[in-house]
Structure formats: C-alpha cells, structure tokens
Amino acid sequence: xxxxxxxxxxxxxxxxxxxxxxxxxxxxxxxxxxxxxxxxxxxxxxxxxxxxxxxxxxxxxxxxxxxxxxxxxxxxxxxxxxxxxxxxxxxxxxxxxxxxxxxxxxxxxxxxxxxx
Amino acid sequence: xxxxxxxxxxxxxxxxxxxxxxxxxxxxxxxxxxxxxxxxxxxxxxxxxxxxxxxxxxxxxxxxxxxxxxxxxxxxxxxxxxxxxxxxxxxxxxxxxxxxxxxxxxxxxxxxxxxxxxxxxxxxxxxxxxxxxxxxxxxxxxxxxxxxxxxxxxxxxxxxxxxxxxxxxxxxxxxxxxxxxxxxxxxxxxxxxxxxxxxxxxxxxxxxxxxxxxxxxxxxxxxxxxxxxxxxxxxxxxxxxxxxxxxxxxxxxxxxxxxxxxxxxxxxxxxxxxxxxxxxxxxxxxxxxxxxxxxxxxxxxxxxxxxxxxxxxxxxxxxxxxxxxxxxxxxxxxxxxxxxxxxxxxxxxxxxxxxxxxxxxxxxxxxxxxxxxxxxxxxxxxxxxxxxxxxxxxxxxxxxxxxxxxxxxxxxxxxxxxxxxxxxxxxxxxxxxxxxxxxxxxxxxxxxxxxxxxxxxxxxxxxxxxxxxxxx
Numbered sequence: 001x002x003x004x005x006x007x008x009x010x011x012x013x014x015x016x017x018x019x020x021x022x023x024x025x026x027x028x029x030x031x032x033x034x035x036x037x038x039x040x041x042x043x044x045x046x047x048x049x050x051x052x053x054x055x056x057x058x059x060x061x062x063x064x065x066x067x068x069x070x071x072x073x074x075x076x077x078x079x080x081x082x083x084x085x086x087x088x089x090x091x092x093x094x095x096x097x098x099x100x101x102x103x104x105x106x107x108x109x110x111x112x113x114x115x116x
Numbered sequence: 117x118x119x120x121x122x123x124x125x126x127x128x129x130x131x132x133x134x135x136x137x138x139x140x141x142x143x144x145x146x147x148x149x150x151x152x153x154x155x156x157x158x159x160x161x162x163x164x165x166x167x168x169x170x171x172x173x174x175x176x177x178x179x180x181x182x183x184x185x186x187x188x189x190x191x192x193x194x195x196x197x198x199x200x201x202x203x204x205x206x207x208x209x210x211x212x213x214x215x216x217x218x219x220x221x222x223x224x225x226x227x228x229x230x231x232x233x234x235x236x237x238x239x240x241x242x243x244x245x246x247x248x249x250x251x252x253x254x255x256x257x258x259x260x261x262x263x264x265x266x267x268x269x270x271x272x273x274x275x276x277x278x279x280x281x282x283x284x285x286x287x288x289x290x291x292x293x294x295x296x297x298x299x300x301x302x303x304x305x306x307x308x309x310x311x312x313x314x315x316x317x318x319x320x321x322x323x324x325x326x327x328x329x330x331x332x333x334x335x336x337x338x339x340x341x342x343x344x345x346x347x348x349x350x351x352x353x354x355x356x357x358x359x360x361x362x363x364x365x366x367x368x369x370x371x372x373x374x375x376x377x378x379x380x381x382x383x384x385x386x387x388x389x390x391x392x393x394x395x396x397x398x399x400x401x402x403x404x405x406x407x408x409x410x411x412x413x414x415x416x417x418x419x420x421x422x423x424x425x426x427x428x429x430x431x432x433x434x435x436x437x438x439x440x441x442x443x444x445x446x447x448x449x450x451x452x453x454x455x456x457x458x459x460x461x462x463x464x465x466x467x468x469x470x471x472x473x474x475x476x477x478x479x480x481x482x483x484x485x486x487x488x489x490x491x492x493x494x495x496x497x498x499x500x501x502x503x504x505x506x507x508x509x510x511x512x513x514x515x516x517x518x519x520x521x522x523x524x525x526x527x528x529x530x531x532x533x534x535x536x537x538x539x540x541x542x543x544x545x546x547x548x549x550x551x552x553x554x555x556x557x558x559x560x561x562x563x564x565x566x567x568x569x570x571x572x573x574x575x576x577x578x579x580x581x582x583x584x585x586x587x588x
Binding site: 017018019021022024025027030055059062063064066067070100101102105106107108109110 | 145
C-alpha cells in the first residue's frame, strides 16, 4: 500500500517519540538545538552526505543521528526507496512536528524556567 | 481521554490533574499530568523529603566520604541502609553514617558547637577518611545554624581534609527532587574543577546518574574497560569524592538518570562545553544502542559492535528463555520517576511484558513527557500517587507483578500480588545485558512463587469464625 506524506511523517514521528531521549532535554533551547541538528544530520546521512562536525556538541548530535538512521532504516524501510529531495522534505516535516511537540505546543511548565 | 478523576479522589478533585489514562493517538500536546507540585492536602503522599534526595540518592553513595547529618538521629538512620549501593572498597558508605544527634537543648541554644564536635569526632574515629559531606536538616535549618562557618573552621584546623556542604533541609522542596537539584548545583559550583585526573585514554567520559545499585556500575564498568574508555567520574556509583571534582576533564557526559543528575550534565555542558548524551542502560536493545552511540562519538564503532555481539552471544539465549514464559504478563511500576521511562519500552521490546500502570513520586513534567511518549495506550500515568489511588488502579489494571519500593511493597504483599524492589532490586544488578536477564529472572520467579498464594489462605479460619460468631 502506498503511504501518503502525512503517514510517512507520522511513522517517523512515532518512532522518534518512542526511542529518542534527546527531544526531551530539560530546557527549550537544548531541545531546539538537538532536534534541529539531529534531524538535519539524519537527513544528510540518509542521502549519503557526511554531516559537517566542528564542535563536541555536534559530535554528540552526530552520534544520535547515526543511531536514528539505523533505526529508521530498520523500522521504516520504505525510506530506502525515497529520493534525496523526498527524504529532505520528510525530515523537515519531522523536525517541525518534533519542535511543535517538545517546544512550541509543549505543556511542560519548566521548559523556560530560569532555575530549571 | 482527558485526565481522570478516580473514585477515591472525589473528595480531593484536584488530584484529577495528576492522573492520566492514555488513549491511542494522543500525545503530550493533548494532556500532561501536573508534576513536581506540592502534595495536595488530603492526599497521603509516598514521597520522601528533599534532604533524602541529596543524601540517600547521591551523596551517600560516595565510597570514601563521611556522611555527617546535622540533625536529629532519625534523619541519619532513615537515609542509611535503605538502598543497596556497594563499592569496591571496604563498603564504608554502607557501614557508617554520622549524626550530630541534635536534642531539644541544641535546638534551643544552637547546634554549631555540637556539629563542630561531631565532625572532629568522625575524622578522629576514621583517620583514613579525609572527605566529608555535611548536610543540614529541617531543625538545623530552622534555627539558622551556620554550617559553612563550622566547616570553614574544621577545614582550617585540618589541612588534609575537604568538606562539602549540602544546605537542603527536608522542607526545601516538594519532594526528593529538590535535594537532587541542590546537590548537583552545589557540587558543580563548589567542587568541580579542583582536581586534575590522570588521563589514561583518549576516550574519557563521566557516567552521570548511576548509583551502583547492587553493582550496576560494576556491570557497566566491564563494558567501558573492554571499549578502552576511561571513566573520569561516576556520579556517584562506586565513586570517590575526588573523582567527582575532576568531572570537567571528560570529553563526554553519558547520562542515565536525567532526573537526579541532569542538572550537573547541563552545567558541565554550559560551563565546560562537554556534550550530554542521554542513554538507557536497562534492556538489551537500549544498552546496545547506548554503546553504539558512545562508540560513534569516539569513532570506535568496531569495538562497540564486537562488544555487543559478545554480550548478545552470552546472554540473549537466557533472555529469550524468559521472554517465552513472560510474554503477555502485566507489570506496574511505582517508583521515583526515571525508571518509568527507562523500563516501559525495555520490558515490552525485550520481554513482551506490558506496563499497565505507572506512578512517579518525584518526576517532573519532563519525565512524564518521556513516559507518555514511550508508554502504551490504556496505561495509567500518575504523579505522586497515594495509597487509595494505588488500590483503585491495581483493581482496574490487575498487574501480575509490581516494581516498587519496600514501603509500597508491603502494601502489595497484603494484596498477595508479587512485588519486586524497583529501587534496590531483588537480585540485581539489572543494568546491562546480564542485568536485564537478572530482572527477567526475578520477574519470572515472582510470578511462580507459591508463597503469596499460601499467605492468602487463613489457616485460622474455622477458629476465627467461631470467635466471631461468639462475639456476635
């Protein structure tokens, strides 16, 4: 059965929800850093590009992205058939959905608390 | 489904905001229980105090450190011996705890002199121990004893000692969680950066939020040794005081318990630029993932894969034996917070067990985001549950085994439901590959232990009936 774009993003989103602790760091800014970097790097890895790594934090995001890609290839194997452009679009939508859940629409009252 | 008002909570309807029953398709944008909030009057909480969070959970684990509790004797006893964290030394941390043993007169006239004497007595009694943590408690905080001044005096008189103070009385926060926070931030402010470690590997980590429960740290240390990774500090399982003063020299912080120690990981990232890698160490699947991530960070992926293959070859068969026999069993988790999100998918993926109810004593909303993201639909997620809620949820979900602490465990025994110590373990360690087989074995044994069934049989029944009839 052919999956729609929404269904594909939903599958990726549910997988990240279940597996990845990096989306739920204590502070909003750390969540944004992780989600932006890891989804970008995962997209690059899925399309055969080596992500640029310059800082220790980026190295940590890379380690998380590599593992995410292993999981996606194993659980959402349809991604192997996608074009680089399609993968890029899917990862962008995944990023937006994660940012919405973990930051923008999050009900967690401590995300921007200075004393966290 | 919205948040749930249980039958037993109708007289304290505020509890509705703390109880969530997940429905398929919902996520934490729809509902998120209130957490890390004051216990509602009328609800008999199972929480501990903030001092306990600092002493029992984190500080008391250090293997070469005198634990000096400035307060009444009960504060010392009740945060000692109730958790099993061994060390590879002489288990000083399990054998001894010190107290200034405050009495009414000290509360009236001040306890500083009493503390000064107790600190010196302790150093004299254990001349080989040169490190100490001094904790304030409710009465000594209320009367305003100047602990830091006393510590300064002792430190000036004893050049070879180092002392850390934790000023976190039991009433400082809503639960144990405040104690975690105070100790974390105090340690990074006062102690990190004071010791330069001997570096023996180019791959260095801090393992943060693992307290060597029944040897968890020993289990994980085998992996780090095989991978050639040097642990600068365990925060604080099997750790020395000075190890944790050298945390600034690690290249990576590997975080297990993000609730009790996420603060220090965040501060090490902010102040020293050390990245924070959050991992799960309970469960085969998760442990393998953690090893792969750490090895990817250091560029030693082959070593990681070799270790994972070796451990799977050794333990997977045993795990599968239990999985065949445990699949479909139901479990409830009634612990502090992080074990809910660490365990719910691990037992489901590795053992086929369904977690049907979870309650957190001191988790924050961040923990509930993780728990609900990983947990099943149809499962209860409760913050700071009380005893009546516990009974009601058990009646609704009917778990086969409950993972909880000894206090709630005694309630469970009376219901003749098997209980496993979710804090100190029954026969751990539970972390790592071998550890998860231990957990599976304890679960299996719990479901097949005939004693609970026998305990439900009242062998006095005929005689008691006669007595009751006579009474009527």
